[in-house]
Each structure stands twice: as C-alpha cells, then as structure tokens.
Amino acid sequence: MLRLLASGLCCVRGSRKVFDNINFQLASGEALALVGPNGSGKSSLLRLIAGLLRPAAGQIELEGGAAERTVGEQAHYLGHLDALKPSLTVAENIGFWAKYLGADGASVDPALAEVGLAGLPDLPAAYLSAGQRRRLSLARLVAVPRPIWLLDEPTSALDSAGQARLAELMRVHLGGGGMILAATHGPLGIEARELRLGAPA
C-alpha cells in the first residue's frame, strides 16, 4: 500500500507566488484531478512532485515506496513536451526510454499495441501527428511500470478513441495499485477526487 503525502507545499516562480499551503493525500488506486484556471499552478505542482522544480516550502513523501529512490524516480511525468526525437523511429524512441528508465525491451511491443501504434514501429517520429505523438508518450508509461503517474492535460490532441483508450489504461493502472495526478480542464473519464487550485494572484 502506497501513500503519497504532500504538506504545506508552496511554489514560487520568478518571484511570483504561484500557490501556497497545498495539502493532499493520495493512496494506492486513487486518482486526483488538479483543476483551476490557467496560471493557477497545476503544471507547477506536477513538476514539483516529479522533482523537476524545488518547492519553496513544504514536503512530498511517498510512504511504502522504494526507500532508496526519490518520489520523482518512482513517477512518470507526461508533460507538454513529449521527449521524442524526430529522426528516431517510433520503436527506437520508446525502446530508448524503456531501457533508460529500467524496463527490458520486451515490454515495448505490447506497450505500442496498448496505445494503438502497433502498425508503425519503423516510422520516424517526425511524421507522427500530434495525437500519435501523445499516444507514443503514453506508451512509455505502459512500458515502464512506475506507481505514480503525473499527467499534464493527458487528453489533449487525442481523438475520442484515444481518450477512451487512455481512460482504460488509467483504470488498469489504478486497479494495479498505482496512483494518478492529472491536471485537466475536461473530464478524465475515470473516477477522481478534485483538488482545486486558486485563481492566479
């Protein structure tokens, strides 16, 4: 049983306080939807949990996780940038991240099939559409098992079939004891508690 605890989180960017005193708890199998207007710090909160930003105050802990790893090393971050190299093929892109993040190469093909890209492994990523790039990024989350998913606008650019597939992937992840934090403006397609971030100061 994992439990993600955040207490008193404060984020300052460029001398502007984005949010202050954010507290939440998340247990295995739970999803949290971060909602709020533009500039309220949804993306910043995700990057903070991923360890890509330093909190000005407060703490993030993962109870029951691997003790020698940071929270960020047990999390997947799906941001606006997709970390794909246009000159590498679909299979090379996902294969690299699977190996770098510690999974074996065997998980790549099933992951591509899960996100509906099974027919395109040899296509250079430069020729993918925005939605296909999004699907390829999602394949990384499937190929490498990590308990926390940090999703920034996960449904953007996905067609309705893609959104349904994403919802199914999230349900499977939650069912396997994972947890999800997603910044979103629309419906996620899964049961999720809401954490509302305030209006920009």
Add this chain to the structure above:
Amino acid sequence: MMALSALLVRDMHLSFRVGGGALMGVLFFLIVVTLVPFAVGPDLAQLRRIGPAILWLGALLASLLTLDRLLAADHEDGSLDLLLMGTTPLELAVLAKAAAHWITTGLPLVVATPLLGLFLNLEPVAIGAVALTLLVGTPALTGIGLIGAALSVALRRGGLLLPLLVLPLTVPVLIFGVAAANAAVAGPMSFGAPFLILCALTLGSLVLGPFAAAAALRHGLE
C-alpha cells in the same frame, strides 16, 4: 549500465541521422584549415611551421560548433526532464552524452587530421604528433564544453553564451596540445612533458566536467 549504453547509442544514432552534427564538425574543420593558406600565402616553409597550431585551432573551433546542441536539444524537447527522473545518476548520464559527442565529433577530427596535415605540408612525424595530441586532447574539449553546455541550458541564454564561457577555459589545452606537437618536430623541449600535462588536463576535465554539468543542471531547476 544498460541505461547508459542506451543513452550512448541513442545519441550516436541521433548525430549520424538527418540534422545530426557528426559530419558538420569535420567539414567545418576542413574549411578552416583550407582557408588558412589563402590567408597567410602559399609559403610552404611557413605553413609547415604553423601547421600544428592551425590544426589545433581548427579542431577547437569545430568541436565547439556542435557543443551547444549537446544538452540544449534534450532540454527543449523535454528529454532532460525524463533523464533527471531516471534512476541513473545525472553525472553518469551527462558523461555518456559527452562520450557520444566525442565519438561522433571529436574522433572524426582525429581521423581527418592526417589528410589535412598533408594540405599544410607537414612531415609524417608532425602529422603523427598532431593526431596523437588531438586524440588525447579533444576529450578535454568535450569535458570542458560539457560544463558550458549545461550552464547555457541552466541560464536559458542559448548557444551564443557557450563560446564565451568555454573558449577561455580551453586555453591550457590549446597551449599544451600545440606545445607537445611542436616539441615532437622541432624541439628543444621534450615531447613528454607537455604531452603528459595534456593527458592530465583531459583526465581532470573528464572528472570535473560531469559533476559541474550535473550541478549546473540541477541548480537550473527553478
């Protein structure tokens, strides 16, 4: 270990594919060295005298050319975020990236040196000496450049800052590289002393570079 070899192979793939910088450095090296006789005149004795210095300057500028993409490309497409979230220490990850950079841009310069040495009327001994000093010295350029590449990413000032940061730091490498190459041909110094200092500079920069670069990248997380 598998993560590092995956990163090394990926970066080498990238630089040999379309838009990569592998050939760019060698072609730039070729052009710089070819331009020199037009500038200083076709005096063979003079070219022979300044040949090692020209080859070293050309290699220095050529290896600088592709350095700004070393970390900036990964920063811009979000790969750097994921590298930071990996379980591999960032120091080793940037060392693997530096190794890939050297294999694809530094090593071709060493290979091209004998041909360009002929252009400059160098004797076989001098060509060998320059190639050997470049083989030992170009990793130092990559190691020092790694720090500059990380700083320019962390400071968000793009690649223009990079030569200003890196070139002054490469002065010792240039001095001892050219000194060793000249000593092998003309004397009066022995080849060994400046060459060993060059080796020391390379080893030092390969240890310092990854730590300084990783520290700069982590500090840039603001």
